[in-house]
Amino acid sequence: MEIRLAFPNEVDAIMQVMEDAKKCLAKSGSDQWQNGYPNADIIIDDIISGQAYVALEEGELLAYAAVTKSPEEAYEAIYEGSWQGENQNIWSFTVSLWQQMSKDKVLLRLS
Numbered sequence: 001m002e003i004r005l006a007f008p009n010e011v012d013a014i015m016q017v018m019e020d021a022k023k024c025l026a027k028s029g030s031d032q033w034q035n036g037y038p039n040a041d042i043i044i045d046d047i048i049s050g051q052a053y054v055a056l057e058e059g060e061l062l063a064y065a066a067v068t069k070s071p072e073e074a075y076e077a078i079y080e081g082s083w084q085g086e087n088q089n090i091w092s093f094t095v096s097l098w099q100q101m102s103k104d105k106v107l108l109r110l111s
Contacts, residue, residue, distance in 0.1 A: 001055055001056070001057050001062075002055070002056045002057075003053060003054070003055045003056075004053065004054065004056075005047075005050065005052065005053060005054075006043075006046070006047050006052035006053060006054045006064065007047070008044065008047055008048075010047075010054060010061060011040055011043050011044060011047070013061040014043050014052075014054065014061065014064045015039075015040055015043065017061060017062070017063065017064050018033075018038060018043070018064065021033065022034065038066075043064075043066075046066045049068075051066050051067050051068050052064070052065075052066055053065045053066075053067065
């Protein structure tokens with residue numbers, strides 16, 4: 001399995017993986033990613049900023065991940081506990097897997 005930075009010409013393939021992930025989330029009852037996010041513009045921004053990664057097997061795009069050091073608003077409020085230390089770097093991950101690929105198989109190869 002090859003894991004590397006995504007290229008702009010892969011946006012359509014990435015969006016196919018993302019749409020598959022959105023359907024899977026909806027089927028499981030989750031409302032996450034059901035409002036048009038993430039979309040192709042977000043993916044392009046991720047690619048341009050160097051935080052978009054793809055996993056390929058025999059040239060086929062199987063997974064997408066966006067990895068950022070930007071703080072996430074969702075992590076601003078912690079209700080039962082606190083961050084350890086004073087300066088916190090928060091990593092945010094957006095990960096999508098092609099549904100027809102066994103998630104266990106991809107995750108095993110990513111680990």
